[in-house]
Amino acid sequence: MHPSKLTEELPLTRMWVDGRETAAESGDTIDIFNPSTRKAFAKVPRAKETDVNGAVAAAARAFRSWRHCSAKERADALFKIADRLQSESEAIADVLATETGNAIRTAARPETAGAAGIFRYYAGVAGEAKGETIPVAEGRLSYTVREPLGVVAAIIPWNSPVAAAAVKVASAIAMANTIVVKTAEDAPLSALKLSAICNEFLPPGVVNCITGYGNECGVYLTRHADVKKISFTGSTETGKAIMRAAAEKIIPVSLELGGKSPSIVFPSANSDWAVEGVVTAMRFTRQSQSCTAGSRLFIHRDIYDEFLHKLAAKLDRFIVGDPLNESTDMGALINERQYKKVNDYIRCGLAEPSAELLTGGPSPQEGRLGQGYFALPTLISGVENSWRVAREEIFGPVLVAIPWSDERQMLEMANDTHYGLAAYIWTTELGEAMRCSAAIDAGWIQVNNGNAPGAGISFGGMKASGFGREFSLEGMIESFTQRKSVTLDFTNA
Secondary structure, eight states: OOBOSSOTTSOBOOEEETTEEEOOTTOOEEEEEETTTTEEEEEEEOOOHHHHHHHHHHHHHHHHHHTTSOHHHHHHHHHHHHHHHHHTHHHHHHHHHHHHOOOIIIIIHHHHHHHHHHHHHHHHTTTOOOOOEEEEETTEEEEEEEEEOSEEEEEOOSSSHHHHHHHHHHHHHHTTOEEEEEOOTTSOHHHHHHHHHHHHHSOTTSEEEEOOOIIIIIHHHHHOTTEEEEEEESOHHHHHHHHHHHHHHTOOEEEEOOOOOEEEEOGGGOSHHHHHHHHHHTTGGGTTOSTTOOOEEEEEGGGHHHHHHHHHHHHHTOOBOOTTSTTOSBOBOSSHHHHHHHHHHHHHHHTSTTOEEEEOOSOOOSTGGGGTTBOOOEEEESOOTTSHHHHSOOOSSEEEEEEEOOHHHHHHHHHOSSEESEEEEEOSOHHHHHHHHHHOOOSEEEESOOOOOOTTSOOOOEETTEEOOOSSHHHHHHHHEEEEEEEEEOTTO
16 A cells, blocks of 8 residues: 555545544545455545644544533434434445455445444443442542543554444543544545544534554554543554553553454354354454454364364355455455465465365465455364464464364363453353353353454453453443542531
8 A cells, every 4th residue: 555646536535633524734645445456446644743633632622512511412412323324334335345355245234234233332321421429427428420531542443444433432422532533544434434424413523533554643643642541453563552652641541452262162063053153253254354253263073074074165155256246255355465464374374284275275366356355265174273373363264273172171272372352162061161261261252152242242352462341331431431539528517
């Protein structure tokens, strides 16, 4: 992706600052590419430090009055945004599929539809930031109140920009904060559309959305003196840098980072429903470009071959192709860097002597798939937990299968990672489910379900997968408010 002033034929989608569409002060732009064709189709402003300063200043001004709006007023605005998102969901899904490469039927459309539900959820709980009251003694009373933090800096990823923006925006403003969203430079357009809808129903400056590169834009946003909270979804390495920036100012931070999640199959789950669940948990319909992808598949030896046969047959039927085609199951990877990375991991894994390719493999170089950043759903068996493909986050459709027979040893392998975001357990035995759920070091565990987390679910990581819970009611309150304690003493009045 290359910034340019020369591609004037490309339509420019502007940023949202202080309730208005705006270009970068420099006039510089970034070209946005369609991953399925490798061609530029739009451009956005290339924001820098001065643009960040303007967006934060607008959010700070808006906070002075927005913080005093009642919970009902905030909820009413969120409900209106949800209704408009629902009516515009197909148009947003079309943009989302084009810029991310995610297939419209299996990924982009469900994501945009879910965004409306996210705003409705947070609208419904906007009045739940309640405190506690303690009668200390006769004539003395202590109580707590929850107050907003101020300007929130939200940095969102390219893999699910609408969902990520919806969660951060809706939860932050429901608690009476204002926000500056910095989009990923690879996929900013759908988040800008969401921001445009927000600005229809909110006072100027409550929701601002800027576009730019991390080293020119994001770094200044996280370091800005008037930012009082940072909410980040992305890589673990970038998360470490954001923690350092937050530490300099001593402000709270929420981090949703990487993962290398185990998906564990017991003999009792040797069924089609578990195969479907493993596929869903691996996020193949999003090219497995998801931090929650269950990419390490631990299958009991008694069913190993049979389960893999059914799984490979399922993946063989996947249709990879044009994200805007209704028949497509799986679209394209986001960019050339990711494309090369995924194929390098496939070649690395297959170079191991005991590795066996059951389906997929390196990307096709000819035909329609050779024209875009397409990868095949790939399944490699005979893998050991020590291999790079089993230890490092690929962020692509590469599923590795590891056999096991001893439950204790399998759980040790499942936990032998510096990540701790998600885990999936497939069994019909309650005891197995309970033992594994207790033993696995992950912040979000599902039994016999591979779906993505929804609003209201306590979702977040352990270890190097981050911390903070913004999806749930209690997570929203903890993430976007601060507690003030007041003691009243009228014993001598």
